[in-house]
Amino acid sequence: MLLGCSGGPACLLWFGSSLGQRLTVALTVVGSGLGLGSLGVAIMQPTPPTWHLPWFLPWGQFAIALDPLSVMFLAPVFVVPALGAIYGLDYWKQSEHPASGRRLGLFYGILAGAMAMVVIARDGVLFLIAWEAMALAAYFTATADQGNPEVRRAGWVYLIATHAGTLTLIAMFALWHRATGSFALTGVAMMPPAISGTLFVLALIGFGFKAGLMPLHVWLPGAHANAPSHVSAVMSGVMLKMGVYGIVRLTAILPGPALWWGGTLLAVGAITGIAGIVFAIGQQDIKRLLAYSSVENIGIIAMGLGLALLGRTQGRADWVILGLGGALLHVWNHAQFKSLLFFVAGTVIHAAGTRRMDLLGGLARRMPLTAILFVVGAVAICGLPPLNGFASEWLLYMGLFRTLSPHETSALAGAAMSAVGLAMIGALAVACFVKLLGTVFLGTPRSPVARQAHDPHAAMLLPIAALALGCVALGILPVLAVPLLARAIGCWTATPNACGLSIAALAPLSRVSVMALSLCGLLMAATLSWAALSRLRTIRKACTWDCGYARPTARMQYTGSSFAQMLVGLFSFIIWPKRYEPQVAGTLPHATRFGSVTPDTVLDRLVTPVFDLAGRLLPRLRVLQQGQTQYYVLYVLVAVIVLLWWGAMGVQS
Numbered sequence: 001m002l003l004g005c006s007g008g009p010a011c012l013l014w015f016g017s018s019l020g021q022r023l024t025v026a027l028t029v030v031g032s033g034l035g036l037g038s039l040g041v042a043i044m045q046p047t048p049p050t051w052h053l054p055w056f057l058p059w060g061q062f063a064i065a066l067d068p069l070s071v072m073f074l075a076p077v078f079v080v081p082a083l084g085a086i087y088g089l090d091y092w093k094q095s096e097h098p099a100s101g102r103r104l105g106l107f108y109g110i111l112a113g114a115m116a117m118v119v120i121a122r123d124g125v126l127f128l129i130a131w132e133a134m135a136l137a138a139y140f141t142a143t144a145d146q147g148n149p150e151v152r153r154a155g156w157v158y159l160i161a162t163h164a165g166t167l168t169l170i171a172m173f174a175l176w177h178r179a180t181g182s183f184a185l186t187g188v189a190m191m192p193p194a195i196s197g198t199l200f201v202l203a204l205i206g207f208g209f210k211a212g213l214m215p216l217h218v219w220l221p222g223a224h225a226n227a228p229s230h231v232s233a234v235m236s237g238v239m240l241k242m243g244v245y246g247i248v249r250l251t252a253i254l255p256g257p258a259l260w261w262g263g264t265l266l267a268v269g270a271i272t273g274i275a276g277i278v279f280a281i282g283q284q285d286i287k288r289l290l291a292y293s294s295v296e297n298i299g300i301i302a303m304g305l306g307l308a309l310l311g312r313t314q315g316r317a318d319w320v321i322l323g324l325g326g327a328l329l330h331v332w333n334h335a336q337f338k339s340l341l342f343f344v345a346g347t348v349i350h351a352a353g354t355r356r357m358d359l360l361g362g363l364a365r366r367m368p369l370t371a372i373l374f375v376v377g378a379v380a381i382c383g384l385p386p387l388n389g390f391a392s393e394w395l396l397y398m399g400l401f402r403t404l405s406p407h408e409t410s411a412l413a414g415a416a417m418s419a420v421g422l423a424m425i426g427a428l429a430v431a432c433f434v435k436l437l438g439t440v441f442l443g444t445p446r447s448p449v450a451r452q453a454h455d456p457h458a459a460m461l462l463p464i465a466a467l468a469l470g471c472v473a474l475g476i477l478p479v480l481a482v483p484l485l486a487r488a489i490g491c492w493t494a495t496p497n498a499c500g501l502s503i504a505a506l507a508p509l510s511r512v513s514v515m516a517l518s519l520c521g522l523l524m525a526a527t528l529s530w531a532a533l534s535r536l537r538t539i540r541k542a543c544t545w546d547c548g549y550a551r552p553t554a555r556m557q558y559t560g561s562s563f564a565q566m567l568v569g570l571f572s573f574i575i576w577p578k579r580y581e582p583q584v585a586g587t588l589p590h591a592t593r594f595g596s597v598t599p600d601t602v603l604d605r606l607v608t609p610v611f612d613l614a615g616r617l618l619p620r621l622r623v624l625q626q627g628q629t630q631y632y633v634l635y636v637l638v639a640v641i642v643l644l645w646w647g648a649m650g651v652q653s
Contacts, residue, residue, distance in 0.1 A: 018093070018094055018095050020094065020105075021088075021089065021093070021094040021101070021105060022089065024085070024105055024109070025085045025086055025088075025089055028081070028082055028085045028109065028112075029082050029085070029086065031082075032078040032079065032081070032082035033082075035074070035077075035078040035116070036075070036078050036079070038066075039066075039071050039074055039075060039078070042066040042071065043068070043071060043484070043487075048065050048066055048067035048068070048070075049065065049066050050063070050064070050065040050066075050122070051063070051064050051065070057125060059125045059183060060123040060124060060125030060126060060183040060184075061123055061126075062123070062126060063121070063122040063123040063126065063184065063185075064117075064120040064121060064122055064126075065120060065122045066120055067491050068484065068487035068488040068490070068491045069245075069248060069249065069252065069488050069491045069492060070119045070120050071484060071487075071488070072328050072331065072332070072484060072485075072488045073119045073241055073242075073244075073245045073331065074116060074119050074120070075332065076237060076238045076241065076331070076332065076335035077112060077115045077116050077119065077238055078116075079335070080233060080234055080237045080238050080335055080339045081108070081111070081112040081234050081238065083339070083343075083463035083466060083467065084108075084230035084231070084233050084234050084339070084343075084463070085108070085230075086459060086462065086463050087229075087230045087233075087343055087346070087459065087460050087463045087464075088104075088105075088108075088228070088230045089459040090350075090456060090457050090459040090460045091228065091229060091230055091346055091347075091350055091456075091460055092104060092144075092228050092230070097144075100144040100145065100146070103140060103144065104140075104141055104144040104228065104231070107137045107140040107141045108137075108141050108231065108234075110133065110137040111134060111137035111138055111141055111234065111239070112234070114130050114131075114133040114134035114137055115134055115238060115239060115242055117130035117133070118130045118131055118134055118242050118245070119242070119245060121185070122184065122185045122186070123183050123184060123185060124173035124176060124177065124183035124184075124185060125173075125183050127173075127185065128166070128169065128170065128173065131166065131169065131242075132166060134239065134242065135162040135163070135166065135210075138158070138162075138223075138235060138239060139155055139158055139159055139162070141227065141228070141231045141234075142154070142155060142158065142223045142224075142226065142227035142231055142235065143155035143226075143227075144227070144228055144231070145226070145228070148226070150222075150226055151226040153222065154219075154222030154223050154225070154226045155223070155226075157218060157219050157222055157223070157603070158219040158222070158223045160219075161209055161216070161218055161219035162209065162210065162219065164209060165205070165206045165207070165208070165209030165210055165216070166206070167206075168202055168205045168206035168209070169202070169203075169206035169207070169246075171202055171206075172199055172202035172203055172206055172250075175195065175198060175199055175202065176199060179191055179192075179195045179199075185249065185253060186253060187252070187253040187255070188253065188254075188255055189255060190255055190256075191254065191255055191256075193256070193258060196254050196255065196256065196257075196258075197258060197260075197261075199250065199254060200250070200251070200254065200257070200258075200261050203246060203247055203250040203251075204247065204264070204265070204268075206246070207242075207243040207244070207246035207247045207250075208243060208247075208268075209243070210239070210240065210242055210243030210246070211240050211241075211242075211243025211244050211247070211298050211302075212240055212243070212272075212294060212295045212298050213243075213268055213269075213272050213295075213298060213299070213302060214268070214271055214272040214275050214276065214295065214299070214602070215602040217272075217276075217295050217602070218600065218602050218603040218607055220240075220291055220292075220294065220295060221279075221288050221291040221292055221600060222288075222603075223235065223291075224236055224287060224288075224290070224291035224294065224342075225285055225287040225288040225291055225355070226287075228346070229287070229342050229343060229345055229346025229347075229349065229350075230342075230343065230346065232287060232290075232291075232342045232345075232346075233338070233339040233342035233343055233346075234339075236290070236291065236294040236338050236339070236342060237334065237335040237336070237338045237339035237342070238335060238339075240294060240298055241331050241334075241335065243298075244298065244301055244302075244305075244327075244331060247265075247302075247305060248305065248324075248327075248492065251305070251309060251492075252491065252492045252493075257309050257312050257313050258313065259310070259313050259314075261306075261309045261313070262306045262307065262308070262309030262310030262311075262312075262313060262415075263306065263310070263415070264306070265302050265303070265305050265306030265309060266302075266303055266306030266307065266310070266415055266418050267306075268299075268302055268306075269299045269300065269301070269302030269303035269304075269305070269306055269418070270299065270303060270418050270421035270422075271299070272295060272296070272298060272299030272302060273296045273297075273298075273299025273300050273302075273303065273421060273422070273425040274296075274299070274421055274424055274425055274428070275295075275299075275574055275575075276292050276293065276294075276295030276296035276297075276298075276299055277292070277293065277296040277425055277428040277429050277432055278428060278567070278571040278574055278575055279292040279295070279574075279575055279598065279600070280292035280293045280295075280296065280432050281428065281431060281432045281435065281564045281567050281568060281571075282564060282567075282568045282575050282577060282598030283598060284356055284357055284358055284560055284561060284597070284598075285355045285356060285357070286345050286348065286349070286355050286356075286357050286360075286436065286440065287342070287345050287349075287355055288355075289357075289432070289436060290338070290341050290342055290345060293338070293341075293381065293429070293432065294334075294338055296425060296429065297330065297334045297338065297381070299425070300330055300393065300396065300422065300425065301327045301330050301331060301334070302327075303323075303327075303396060303400075303418050303421075303422065304323045304324060304325075304326045304327025304328075304330065304395075304396050304399070305323065305324065305327050306323070306415075306418075307319050307322070307323030307324075307326075307396070307399050307400060307403075307415065307418075308320045308323035308324035308327065308492070308493075309323075310323075310403070310412065310415060311323060312493055314412065316402075317501045318399070318402055318501055318506055319399055319402060319403065320489065320492075320493055321399075321489055321501060321502065321503055321506055322395050322396070322398050322399030322402065322503075322506055322507060323396065323399045324488075324489050324492055324493075325395050325485045325486075325489060325503050326392050326393070326394075326395030326396035326399060327392075327396075328485055328488055328489075329391060329392035329395060329478070329481055329485060330389075330392035330393070330396075332388075332392075332474065332481065333380070333388040333389050333391070333392050333471075333474060334381075336380070336388065336467050336470045336471050336474070337376075337377045337380035337381045337387075337388070337389060337467070337471050338377075338381065339467055340373065340376070340377040340380075340464055340467040340468060340471065341374070341377040341378070341381065343460070343463060343464045343467070344370055344373060344374045344377060344464060346460075347367070347370050347455075347456050347460055347461075347464070348360065348363065348367070348370065348440060348453070350456060350460070351363075351366075351367060351452075351453035351454055351455075351456065352449045352450050352452070352453045353449050354447070354449055357436065357439040357440055357559075357560040358439065358446060358559045358560055358561065359446055359447040359449065359450065360439065360440045360445070360446060360447070360450045361439065361440065361441075361442070361443040361444055361445050361446045361450055361554060361557070362441075362442070362443055362444045362445040362446075362450060362451075363440055363441045363445075363450065363453055364441040364442060366445075366450075366451075366453045366454055366455075367441075367453055367454060367455045368455065369455045369461060370455055370456070370461075370464075371441045373461075373464045373465060373468050374437065374440075374441065375437070376468040376471055376472070377467075377468065377471065378433040378436070378437060380471040380475065381429060381433065382426065382429045382430045382433055383426045383429065384430075385475070385512070385515055385516055385519055386472075386475050386476060386515065386516030386517070386519040386520055387471045387472060387475035387516075388470070388471045388472075388473075388474035388475040388478070389471075389475075390475065390512070390516075391474065391475065391478035391509060391512050393422065393426065394507065394512065395503070395507050396422060397419060397422065398506065398507045400415065400416055400418050400419035400422065401416065401419060403415040403416045404416045428567070431564075431567060435560050435563045435564055436560070438558070438560075438563065439558075439559065439560035439563065443554070443557045443558075444554045444557065445554060446554045446555075446557075446559075475516055476513055476516040476517060476520065477513055478509045478512055478513070479504075479509045479510060479513065482503050482504060482509065485503060486502060486503060561596055565596075568596075568598065574601065575598050575601060576599070576601050576605060577596055577597065577598045577599075578596065578597050578598075578599060579594075579595070579596045580593075580594065580595040580596065580597075581594060582594050
C-alpha cells in the first residue's frame with residue numbers, strides 16, 4: 001500500500017491526456033491519504049511492523065519495516081508529491097506538453113514510490129535497488145524539458161554525481177556484508193573501530209552526494225533550477241532528505257561512534273550552511289537561489305546530527321535529544337517551507353515567463369495572494385517566529401549552547417562555535433530572502449512580462465496554501481511533533497530517556513507556542529488597525545520631490561545584484577564572483593553594460609575544468625584500440641608478466 005499509493009496511478013497518464021492526468025492526480029491524492037493512514041496505524045503498534053520475504057536474487061532478501069525513524073521521513077513523501085501532482089494540473093498541463101507530459105507523470109509517480117521504498121527497506125540490496133530507481137526517476141522528471149540544452153547539461157551533471165554516490169554506497173554495503181556476514185540493516189553489538197569508521201566515511205560521501213553536502217552539491221543547483229517547479233519542490237523538499245535518512249539510519253545501527261564522527265558532521269554542516277546561503281545571495285535566478293538555500297538547510301540538519309553523535313559518544317542524552325530532535329523537526333519544516341517556495345517560484349515563472357529576478361518586480365500588486373504566501377514561506381525559512389522554522393532551530397541552539405560547560409574538554413567546547421555559524425546562517429538567510437522579496441514582489445515591474453503577471457488558478461494556489469497552513473500550525477504548536485520525535489530518538493539510540501530527560505524538559509516548546517500566539521495576536525491587531533485607519537483617512541496623490549528626475553523609470557530602483565553586491569564582495573573568497581565591467585573608450589563610445597555572475601566554485605572552477613582536460617587528453621589513448629586481435633593478446637600478455645613480476649617481488653620482500 002505504501003508504494004502503490006505513490007507510484008501506481010501514474011500509469012493512467014498513458015490512457016489519455018487531460019482526463020488521464022486528472023485521474024492520476026485523484027488516485028495519487030487518495031493513495032497518499034491511505035499512506036498517511038497506514039503511518040498512523042503503524043505508530044499505534046507497540047512494535048514496528050516488519051515483513052521478510054525470499055526473492056529470486058542471489059543476495060539479500062525483500063525485508064521492509066516501519067519504525068518511528070521511517071515515519072518521520074515517510075510523512076513528507078506522502079504529502080509533498082501529492083500536493084505537487086495537484087499543482088501540476090495547471091502548471092504542466094498534459095495537453096500543453098504532449099511530448100513530455102506522459103513521461104513526467106509516469107516517472108513522477110515512480111520517484112515517490114521509490115523514495116517510500118528507500119525509507120522502509122531493511123536490506124542493503126533492496127535499498128540499493130530502490131535508491132537507483134529513485135535516482136533514475138529523478139533524472140527523467142528533472143529533464144522533462146529535454147529540448148533545452150541547459151536542461152540536458154544539468155541532467156548530465158546529475159547523472160554523474162548520483163552514480164558517483166551510488167558507487168560509494170555499493171562499496172559501503174559490500175564492507176557491511178563483510179563485517180556482519182549479511183546485508184540486513186539491523187544493529188550490531190560490536191565492530192572494529194577501523195571498519196565502523198570507514199563505513200561512516202563512505203556513508204557520509206555516498207549519502208552526502210544525494211543530500212547536497214558541500215562540496216558534493218555540484219548537481220543540485222542546475223537540476224533544481226531546470227526541473228519543472230513541482231518536481232523541484234519534491235527533489236528539494238523530500239528527495240534531499242533521503243540522503244539525510246541514509247546517514248541517520250547507518251549511524252543508528254553502527255556501534256560505538258567515535259568522537260570525530262560528530263565533529264566532522266558539525267564542521268561539514270556549518271560549512272555547508274554558510275557557503276550555501278552565501279551562494280544563494282549571489283544568484284540572479286530565482287530557482288537557483290532556492291536550490292542553494294536547500295544546501296544551507298541541509299547544513300543545518302547535518303549540524304543537528306553531528307551534535308547528536310557527539311552526545312552518543314560522550315553519554316550526553318541532552319545533546320542527543322536536542323540535536324536529533326532539532327534535525328528531524330527541521331526535516332519536516334524544510335519539506336514544508338521549501339516546497340512552498342518552489343511552488344511560488346513556479347507560479348511566478350508561469351505568470352511572467354522568466355526566472356531572472358532582475359526582469360521582475362512589482363508582482364505584489366499583480367499577484368497579491370502569491371505574494372502573501374511567499375512571505376509566509378520566507379519568514380519560515382529564515383527561522384523567525386511565529387512560524388515553524390524557528391522551533392527546530394531553537395532546539396539546535398539549545399543543544400549547541402549546552403556544549404559550553406566547564407566540565408567539558410576544549411575540543412567539545414569548540415562545538416559551541418557551531419552556534420555562531422548557525423546564527424550567521426540565520427542572518428544571511430534574512431538578507432537573502434529580503435533581496436528575493438524586494439526584487440520580485442516590490443517596486444515596479446522591470447519588464448513587460450512582469451506587468452502581465454497575475455495570480456494563478458486554484459489548482460496552483462491550493463497546494464501552496466496547504467503548505468503555508470502547515471508552516472503556521474507547526475510554528476504555533478510545535479508540541480504536536482514531540483511524541484513522534486521522542487519515539488524516533490528512542491529508535492536511534494538505546495538510551496534516549498537517560499536521567500528522565502525529554503524534549504519537554506530540555507526545551508519547553510509550550511513557551512514557543514505562547515510567544516507565537518502573542519506575535520500572531522499583535523500582527524492581527526496591527527493589520528486591523530491599519531485597515532481601520534486607511535478607511536478613515538483620505539489619501540491624496542501628488543508628485544513628490546524627485547531630485548530632478550521628472551520621469552522615474554524602473555531602471556532607477558535597486559536590482560537583486562546591486563542589493564547583494566556588498567555581501568557578495570564580503571564573501572568573495574568563497575564564491576569567486578565574475579564581474580563584467582564596462583569598457584568606455586573613444587569620443588563616441590559604444591553602448592556597454594555592467595554585469596556580474598556567481599558561478600559555482602566547485603562545479604565551474606574545479607570539476608568542469610578537470611573533465612574538460614580529461615576530454616582533451618583521454619582521446620589520445622585511442623591509439624591503443626587498433627581493432628586487431630593480436631594487439632589485444634599482446635596487452636593481456638604484458639599485463640600478466642607485470643602482475644607475475646609484482647607478485648614475485650612481494651614474495652621476496
